[in-house]
Amino acid sequence: MKKVAVIGAGLCGATAAAELTRQGYQVTVFDKGRGAGGRMSSKRTDQGYLDMGAQYFTARSQEFKRQVNSWLEAGLVELWPCTTALLSDEDGVSSLQISADQQARYIGVPSMQSPVKDLVQSIPQFTGCRIEQLSYRQQSWTLVCEQGLSYAGFDAVVVTLPPVQAQRLMAQSALPELMGSSAQLLEPCWAVAMHTRAIPSEDAIFCQHPKLRFISHQQHKKGRLPCYILHFNAEFSALHLQEPAEFWFAEASAILRQQLNIQDDITAVVAHRWLYASQNDQLSAPGLIDLPEQRLWVAGDWSFGGRVENAYLAGLKLAQAVIEQS
Numbered sequence: 001m002k003k004v005a006v007i008g009a010g011l012c013g014a015t016a017a018a019e020l021t022r023q024g025y026q027v028t029v030f031d032k033g034r035g036a037g038g039r040m041s042s043k044r045t046d047q048g049y050l051d052m053g054a055q056y057f058t059a060r061s062q063e064f065k066r067q068v069n070s071w072l073e074a075g076l077v078e079l080w081p082c083t084t085a086l087l088s089d090e091d092g093v094s095s096l097q098i099s100a101d102q103q104a105r106y107i108g109v110p111s112m113q114s115p116v117k118d119l120v121q122s123i124p125q126f127t128g129c130r131i132e133q134l135s136y137r138q139q140s141w142t143l144v145c146e147q148g149l150s151y152a153g154f155d156a157v158v159v160t161l162p163p164v165q166a167q168r169l170m171a172q173s174a175l176p177e178l179m180g181s182s183a184q185l186l187e188p189c190w191a192v193a194m195h196t197r198a199i200p201s202e203d204a205i206f207c208q209h210p211k212l213r214f215i216s217h218q219q220h221k222k223g224r225l226p227c228y229i230l231h232f233n234a235e236f237s238a239l240h241l242q243e244p245a246e247f248w249f250a251e252a253s254a255i256l257r258q259q260l261n262i263q264d265d266i267t268a269v270v271a272h273r274w275l276y277a278s279q280n281d282q283l284s285a286p287g288l289i290d291l292p293e294q295r296l297w298v299a300g301d302w303s304f305g306g307r308v309e310n311a312y313l314a315g316l317k318l319a320q321a322v323i324e325q326s
């Protein structure tokens with residue numbers, strides 16, 4: 001088995017693709033987005049990037065620490081010299097306290113997706129290519145994209161989409177329902193960027209708040225527009241999922257004024273809705289999901305608990321599974 005299709009060019013798919021290529025497989029990557037990055041994508045503006053998805057990542061496992069060190073050496077990531085704080089809001093009484101810790105936090109430079117792009121830079125990629133159907137005949141997979149084009153002759157398929165999107169792809173392909181309750185693992189998040197001249201003394205604010213889960217400021221991130229980015233929590237985002245950007249700008253502005261005490265003018269920059277953002281910790285992670293006879297594997301960050309590091313580890317495990325089945 002030599003030809004492998006990797007669907008999804010987030011960190012998980014990019015890692016699997018890079019590892020399989022390294023092991024001599026002929027890999028092609030497909031992504032519906034404009035380039036590799038997935039939920040690590042930063043939005044490009046004329047004055048710098050906005051990290052609307054992952055804000056930073058940590059490295060705890062030896063495998064990921066090794067990878068992060070090689071990205072550090074290559075200048076693709078840097079330590080984020082942030083000051084952490086906790087915003088708590090209990091019964092309408094809010095407080096903001098510096099909460100220093102020893103955790104190393106990393107960012108991609110000049111954008112979060114820089115290390116992801118690097119992993120797949122020499123691998124054939126079809127971007128702007130949403131895969132809508134898979135078919136398996138005579139031990140060979142064919143992929144069909146939304147424009148109706150077919151890509152045939154793959155010995156194995158690796159699916160690295162958020163679980164609801166993976167479930168939809170399997171259903172459209174009349175493949176067995178493999179996802180089960182894992183389809184519910186990822187929850188939504190509205191992310192809102194706001195600009196103000198005020199420069200805060202804390203730039204990574206964890207929130208125990210009825211509406212928010214995280215506020216960051218990009219002042220110490222190389223290549224970024226110095227903005228606040230507010231991530232609304234899953235409950236509040238789900239409750240107001242269909243609200244327009246104006247609703248979110250008004251919410252973000254009120255929070256910056258009332259809870260961070262900002263007096264300067266506040267300008268709305270961009271609001272982005274992630275339907276599938278981060279893991280619901282109440283549900284257990286399923287590990288790799290597969291159809292071994294047909295050589296199809298499904299995984300993502302959600303397979304091992306969410307977050308950037310688990311997307312990387314899932315990518316390595318996918319590559320290993322393909323190699324073992326060869």
Ligand SMILES: Cc1cc2nc3c(=O)[nH]c(=O)nc-3n(C[C@H](O)[C@H](O)[C@H](O)COP(=O)(O)OP(=O)(O)OC[C@H]3O[C@@H](n4cnc5c(N)ncnc54)[C@H](O)[C@@H]3O)c2cc1C
Nearest residue numbers: 008010011012031032038039053054131300301307308311
């Ligand atoms: C708002 C937000 C904040 C976050 N904050 C953090 C954080 O601070 N720290 C941290 O560690 N993690 C954070 N995360 C989580 C982190 O971004 C993810 O864990 C990681 O990026 C997931 O990588 P992945 O490759 O598994 O999935 P994804 O990045 O989602 O990749 C899946 C890819 O599949 C593509 N795709 C989907 N459907 C199709 C299709 N039919 N055909 C082709 N392509 C398709 C998508 O375009 C996407 O590129 C955050 C995520 C969000 C959204």
